[in-house]
Amino acid sequence: xxxxxxxxxxxxxxxxxxxxxxxxxxxxxxxxxxxxxxxxxxxxxxxxxxxxxxxxxxxxxxxxxxxxxxxxxxxxxxxxxxxxxxxxxxxxxxxxxxxxxxxxxxxxxxxxx
Amino acid sequence: xxxxxxxxxxxxxxxxxxxxxxxxxxxxxxxxxxxxxxxxxxxxxxxxxxxxxxxxxxxxxxxxxxxxxxxxxxxxxxxxxxxxxxxxxxxxxxxxxxxxxxxxxxxxxxxxxx
Numbered sequence: 001x002x003x004x005x006x007x008x009x010x011x012x013x014x015x016x017x018x019x020x021x022x023x024x025x026x027x028x029x030x031x032x033x034x035x036x037x038x039x040x041x042x043x044x045x046x047x048x049x050x051x052x053x054x055x056x057x058x059x060x061x062x063x064x065x066x067x068x069x070x071x072x073x074x075x076x077x078x079x080x081x082x083x084x085x086x087x088x089x090x091x092x093x094x095x096x097x098x099x100x101x102x103x104x105x106x107x108x109x110x111x112x113x
Numbered sequence: 114x115x116x117x118x119x120x121x122x123x124x125x126x127x128x129x130x131x132x133x134x135x136x137x138x139x140x141x142x143x144x145x146x147x148x149x150x151x152x153x154x155x156x157x158x159x160x161x162x163x164x165x166x167x168x169x170x171x172x173x174x175x176x177x178x179x180x181x182x183x184x185x186x187x188x189x190x191x192x193x194x195x196x197x198x199x200x201x202x203x204x205x206x207x208x209x210x211x212x213x214x215x216x217x218x219x220x221x222x223x224x225x226x227x
Contacts, residue, residue, distance in 0.1 A: 004156070031213060042117075042202055042217040043157070058214075090156050100145050100206060100213050104156030 004105035006091050012111045019078040021108050023091030031094045032074040036087040049074055081112045116140055117205050119218035127226050132190040134221045136203030143205040148188050151200045193225045
């Protein structure tokens with residue numbers, strides 16, 4: 001069964017601090033995605049990756065960096081966290097070769113004080 | 114610009130009724146339309162999807178009706194159950210894209226009253 005895990009599940013950070021959100025998938029999917037979810041906005045794409053070593057900007061990349069060191073792992077990095085980055089973050093994986101379904105992780109709730 | 118729009122924002126129905134969730138999109142190049150279901154504290158999960166070559170897709174109690182000319186679609190949930198209470202996201206994609214990125218609507222929160 002498809003599996004995407006995220007850590008931590010909850011995080012409280014201070015303004016100006018560095019935050020790293022981690023994602024691991026065991027689906028052997030090439031594509032991975034980072035979204036944030038806010039009321040009234042649905043899911044918005046922050047960064048994505050086609051495979052190990054690649055990262056691309058999504059629709060709202062400002063203030064975020066991404067890292068894909070391996071097929072399985074994809075991290076989202078907030079170098080200088082701000083209160084406006086308080087949100088729920090979801091990682092997803094997908095493989096456009098077989099289907100168009102994206103498999104989502106359980107999410108990370110980030111609060112920046 | 115919001116590429117995918119959903120209405121209503123919130124919907125309450127009685128158990129046994131049919132819930133109708135609406136979706137519209139801007140880009141006529143979109144040809145794949147999945148609906149994702151999300152329960153509180155969980156990530157979204159694919160519920161049902163349709164390709165633009167079809168005008169209807171059924172899976173049990175869930176049916177998508179698709180109108181390509183009007184760029185609209187709707188999700189009908191027949192015989193709604195309390196367990197269907199969740200947030201439903203309509204999404205759209207262009208299959209020719211290697212990324213396969215999904216454009217999500219803002220979601221409809223469905224509440225089914227027993």
